[in-house]
Amino acid sequence: GTCVNVGCVPSKIMIRAAHIAQLRRSSPFDAGIPPTSPTILRDKLLAQQQARVDELRHAKYESILEGQPAIATLHGTARFQDARTLAVTLHDGSSRQVSFDRCLIATGASPSIPPIAGLKGTPYWTSTEALEADTIPPRLAVIGSSVVALELAQAYSRLGSQVTLVARNTLLSRDDPAIGEALTAALREEGLTVLTHAQVSAAAYADGCFALSTNQGEIRAERLLVATGRAPNTAALDLHAAGVQCDAHGAIVVDEHLRTNVPHIYAAGDCTDQPQFVYVAAAGGTRAAVNMTGGEATLDLSAMPAVVFTDPQVATVGLTEAQAQRQGIQTDSRTLSLDNVPRALANFDTRGFIKLVAEAGSGRLLGVQAVAAEAGELIQTAALAIRNRMTVQQLADQLFPYLTMVEGLKLAAQTFTKDVTQLSCCAG
CATH class of the missing domain: 3.50.50.60 (FAD/NAD(P)-binding domain)
Structure with missing residues (x-):
């Protein structure tokens, strides 16, 4: 059980704690709610995190197996x-x-470890060790550019580490390029060092410090997370x-x-x-x-939603423009910046965008890519629309609750036929 033990559950608890720390340190409302520098007691956060993991593992897995007499459980290697x-x-x-x-x-x-010279035998972390660590290192180097690397890099930065992220390509390079660009900008704005198109050729560890040789210079850090x-x-x-x-x-x-x-x-x-x-x-x-x-x-x-729990979040479903075109489908796309979404304006956080990919001619919705605070909360609506073969016009005609992020889907759909900058806040 990766998810409950060393994956989704502990990582999202840690990410949430890091998000709270960040809000205490900095928010769009600092003028009226003066920020404070939070004290991070990692050992207590870890105990809270592990207690919830233990609780869910027993309630959702162990006790269910124990209560099923028709199931025999063997503990071993097969x-x-x-x-x-x-x-x-x-x-x-x-x-x-x-x-x-x-x-x-x-x-x-299990974590896949790249063949970097000198890495074997050093005390590098995988995501498992990173989630179980009871201290926050002064400096953390992260090798990777996908979901686990990005989520944990930002979490550790918000909990107090000086983080350097080493990406072999661009961030989330399999997604629409605009996603990686937006996330790179957001992470750099928070103070993370993000090195793209960076290759690690060798690693060494001595006197409690890692030294990474890259094509963009040497990186030194007390801890190294390999998330590739x-x-x-x-x-x-x-x-x-x-x-x-x-x-x-x-x-x-x-x-x-x-x-x-x-x-x-x-x-x-x-x-x-x-x-x-x-x-x-x-x-x-x-x-x-x-x-x-x-x-x-x-x-x-065909309509599988996916979420990256960074801040802003990344949420996708269906086809990107490039994927659709590789399948021989002609596309018509629109991208809505979040300064057109009332909820984002009310939050004073307009980082990101919502992009709709439609089939040219028919207007059938093919895919949605979003970078936004709580983007994960809007993507299932897009998944249902794609599953039901809705057009962007049908999506635009739906009733959406005002001052929600999911309303951004309606506004993005309206951009196919209207100039949303000329509409009133809750125009139907």
Whole structure:
């Protein structure tokens, strides 16, 4: 369980605490609410964080297993002997064979470490150690440019570290380029050093300090976080013994029914070639269970929302312009800056934008990309609109509650036919 133990839950607790620290230090209302420099007691924050993790793990996982007499739980390491048998090495050292009619593989993923000279053997952090650390280092170097790297880099900066972020390309380079540009500007404005197109060639550790050699000079920091992606936990499973196929990255290849190439063996979650999100894993596991017991459930990822919990947040769903055009779809797009969204104006925080990608001619909504405070709270509305094949005009005609961020979707949709700068605040 990456999410509850070392992923979504502890990271979002830490990010929220860092957000509170930042608001005490600086906000758009400093003239009327004078800021103060917060004291960060990391050990107490960590205890609060871990208590909630322990609570959720027991309530949502351990106690459920314990309360199901039809489920036998073995604690150990499993590998395939053949397509119908597992060999399990239990934690007490004993072994056991398990035969099965159906099998679901859900072994998750682990941090992927790049082959940087000198890195092996140093006390670098992965996201796991970063979330469990009981002190805030004076300086933190972060290698990575995607979700985990960005979320934790900003959180540590807000909790008191001087952070240098080293990105091999641009930030979130797989998304619309405007997203990376907006986030880079926001992080730099907060005081993070963001190095893009930076290559780390070597790492060294001595006297409690890391030294990173890069094409943009040397970086020194007391701690180093390596957050360069996650690799499927499949290498030790002996999948070849069962005939299960993986892709070049070791991810198990599954179809929309979550079946592998071996009809009675299924897989779900981060060990597969599907997107690494907990809600995709959960949905995949549910559908696999249905299909393993005779059903024909499918997992449709065509309108899969995603959120990066930086500040401002990044939220996306559907196709970018580039993705649509690679599929041969002609697009018509509009980008709405947040100084046109009343909620953002009322918050005195107009960083970011909302972009709608539509099919040229029909106006059918294909994708939405947003950089905004609480962007994650508006993206599901966009996902539902895409799922229901709504046009931007139909979206513009919907009633949206005034002074909400989600109203920005309506305003962005209105820009296809109107000049929203000439509308009253809550014009329908």
